[in-house]
Amino acid sequence: MKIQFYNSLTNQHEEFIPLEPGKVSMYSCGPTVYDFAHIGNFRSFLFGDLLRRFFELTGHDVHHVMNITDVGHMVEGEADKMMEAANRVKVNKKSGRVPEGAIEDPEDPYQIAEYYTQAFLEDARRLGYKVAYEYPHNVPKATHHVEGANGMIGMIQKLLERGHAYVADDGVVYYSVESFPGYGQLSGNSLEKIQSNAGGRVSAENQSRKRHPGDFMLWKPDQNHIMKWDSPWGVGYPGWHIECSVMARSIIGRDVIDIHTGGEDLIFPHHECEIAQSCGATGEDRFANFWIHARFLFVENEKMSKSLGNFYTARDVFDGKVKVTDENTGEQTEMGRSVHPAVLRFELIKSHYRTNMNFTAKGLIDSAQTIDRMVEFRKTLESKIEGDIGEAEVDLSHPVLGEFAEVLADDLNVSGALGVMLPWIKGNHSDPRLSLAVLKKMNSVLSVAPINEGIANAAEEVESESDAAEFEQAQQWANEMDTARKDKDWSTSDAFRDKIHAAGFEVQQTPEGSKIKRKLGV
RNA sequence: GGCGUCGUAGCCAAGUGGCUAAGGCAGCGGAUUGCAAAUCCGCCAUCGCGGGUUCGACUCCCGCCGACGCCUCCA
Numbered sequence: 001m002k003i004q005f006y007n008s009l010t011n012q013h014e015e016f017i018p019l020e021p022g023k024v025s026m027y028s029c030g031p032t033v034y035d036f037a038h039i040g041n042f043r044s045f046l047f048g049d050l051l052r053r054f055f056e057l058t059g060h061d062v063h064h065v066m067n068i069t070d071v072g073h074m075v076e077g078e079a080d081k082m083m084e085a086a087n088r089v090k091v092n093k094k095s096g097r098v099p100e101g102a103i104e105d106p107e108d109p110y111q112i113a114e115y116y117t118q119a120f121l122e123d124a125r126r127l128g129y130k131v132a133y134e135y136p137h138n139v140p141k142a143t144h145h146v147e148g149a150n151g152m153i154g155m156i157q158k159l160l161e162r163g164h165a166y167v168a169d170d171g172v173v174y175y176s177v178e179s180f181p182g183y184g185q186l187s188g189n190s191l192e193k194i195q196s197n198a199g200g201r202v203s204a205e206n207q208s209r210k211r212h213p214g215d216f217m218l219w220k221p222d223q224n225h226i227m228k229w230d231s232p233w234g235v236g237y238p239g240w241h242i243e244c245s246v247m248a249r250s251i252i253g254r255d256v257i258d259i260h261t262g263g264e265d266l267i268f269p270h271h272e273c274e275i276a277q278s279c280g281a282t283g284e285d286r287f288a289n290f291w292i293h294a295r296f297l298f299v300e301n302e303k304m305s306k307s308l309g310n311f312y313t314a315r316d317v318f319d320g321k322v323k324v325t326d327e328n329t330g331e332q333t334e335m336g337r338s339v340h341p342a343v344l345r346f347e348l349i350k351s352h353y354r355t356n357m358n359f360t361a362k363g364l365i366d367s368a369q370t371i372d373r374m375v376e377f378r379k380t381l382e383s384k385i386e387g388d389i390g391e392a393e394v395d396l397s398h399p400v401l402g403e404f405a406e407v408l409a410d411d412l413n414v415s416g417a418l419g420v421m422l423p424w425i426k427g428n429h430s431d432p433r434l435s436l437a438v439l440k441k442m443n444s445v446l447s448v449a450p451i452n453e454g455i456a457n458a459a460e461e462v463e464s465e466s467d468a469a470e471f472e473q474a475q476q477w478a479n480e481m482d483t484a485r486k487d488k489d490w491s492t493s494d495a496f497r498d499k500i501h502a503a504g505f506e507v508q509q510t511p512e513g514s515k516i517k518r519k520l521g522v
Numbered sequence: 523g524g525c526g527u528c529g530u531a532g533c534c535a536a537g538u539g540g541c542u543a544a545g546g547c548a549g550c551g552g553a554u555u556g557c558a559a560a561u562c563c564g565c566c567a568u569c570g571c572g573g574g575u576u577c578g579a580c581u582c583c584c585g586c587c588g589a590c591g592c593c594u595c596c597a
Contacts, residue, residue: 032596188525188592189525263597264591266597270596294597295590350534355535357534366548370546370547413536415535415536416537419535419536419537420544421545423545485556490557493556501559506560507559508559509555510560
């Protein structure tokens with residue numbers, strides 16, 4: 001099978017050949033933990049997860065690493081991210097978004113980072129993000145990789161030794177972009193352009209200390225920083241880019257890796273700088289063979305932003321806070337019904353990673369229906385299997401599964417893969433045991449059917465006590481419905497059906513009586 | 523201004539130099555139903571605009587219009 005992806009490094013589709021046959025090393029830029037992760041973050045994270053799962057489907061042994069950025073990085077002329085987070089936490093505590101007692105001391109950046117790290121991992125796991133289950137060994141924290149020869153300080157020293165970095169008048173250590181001829185290859189920037197674009201936020205005073213306007217910070221001595229470490233260049237904190245170079249190398253254990261992923265906005269400067277640092281330190285001519293970037297997510301046709309009111313964290317969606325616009329009145333109301341994590345996952349992965357996907361309430365509803373069909377299909381298959389459900393053996397030689405994988409192998413074409421899967425679900429299934437095995441394989445990539453219904457590695461279903469009570473209540477109404485139906489009291493029956501629907505359940509008349517089923521979303 | 527991605531039915535979204543342009547949602551007709559739901563059967567696009575190359579283009583080339591991203595913290 002020919003596997004190919006669009007490589008941002010060369011701006012073209014290239015065949016993927018792993019550095020070591022059968023093995024794939026992948027590094028994904030993870031979240032900065034100063035707030036809850038939003039659905040745009042997860043769109044790019046889940047794209048990485050899909051990629052990883054695709055490789056596993058096709059028999060590769062994948063080492064996937066994603067970092068947690070828990071160092072607060074100073075933005076020129078603005079407040080530190082962790083400092084901002086501290087202020088936000090105080091507000092969120094009042095509003096109840098951050099539960100009382102979750103963060104004892106909002107002034108302590110480590111507590112804030114830890115709180116949001118755990119919140120992120122929780123959301124990520126619910127969304128079936130595999131690497132989140134490999135915390136902490138494959139989900140390293142930047143603050144744990146500052147010191148030591150293999151840490152950021154070590155790499156900075158190496159860069160100084162090799163002439164790729166220098167200490168400026170003010171004691172700041174900078175990377176010298178002129179020392180690395182490959183600088184600009186990924187983003188298509190040239191040093192001249194960077195020079196001409198210099199200015200903006202960067203103060204003239206600061207620029208004058210650098211040898212080139214494109215030089216970026218590796219270490220900044222600052223006694224007053226909210227997080228600080230001792231270093232040969234004084235007490236201070238590391239630059240933003242160095243952590244990924246360091247963690248990729250030390251956790252994966254290679255100077256050159258197969259794939260590096262991230263959001264498209266990271267191409268410049270972050271990834272460009274990572275390449276310069278890693279190559280500068282190792283002497284290799286490349287850091288990752290493939291750079292694969294996910295495009296931005298839009299919400300209701302607009303760039304997601306807090307001011308537009310279309311900004312959603314993953315938990316906002318779970319909690320039914322997505323706004324629905326009434327077609328007639330234009331009025332916006334919240335969905336009000338919880339959304340199953342599998343629905344959100346599906347919504348975020350169902351379109352190609354290199355298109356600007358548009359997240360909409362309608363799309364979310366569509367996704368819920370599709371997943372519902374997958375779940376129903378699985379239940380139907382299981383009911384047809386006599387005796388032990390057991391595991392049937394299936395591999396990519398199966399025509400449908402093979403085509404599913406083949407389509408994904410072409411730049412991770414999920415839509416195409418769904419175009420194979422969904423009609424197949426509709427078709428005839430004379431061997432339910434085999435079909436179930438095929439479905440499970442497909443779902444090992446998509447990971448969208450509820451896990452407690454028997455499909456491994458799926459987005460987690462969270463069934464709380466209150467959920468169980470709701471279910472019981474709805475079932476009771478369904479029983480009442482049956483009683484009314486026996487007496488042909490249709491209006492009473494209909495009234496109960498309305499109640500059941502309003503509570504977020506479907507109800508179906510079957511020969512064994514009315515059965516209810518929770519709607520997956522909306 | 524520089525670099526890059528893109529424009530397929532009401533919506534989402536694949537794909538190909540040439541048989542009937544995937545699939546999903548919505549919609550419509552029918553079966554079924556107390557009515558519904560679910561299910562099943564059937565219907566539903568000539569691919570932004572203009573030109574060129576070609577026996578033949580939605581698919582290649584040029585131009586135009588339009589959308590978007592990066593170039594600054596951002597997934």
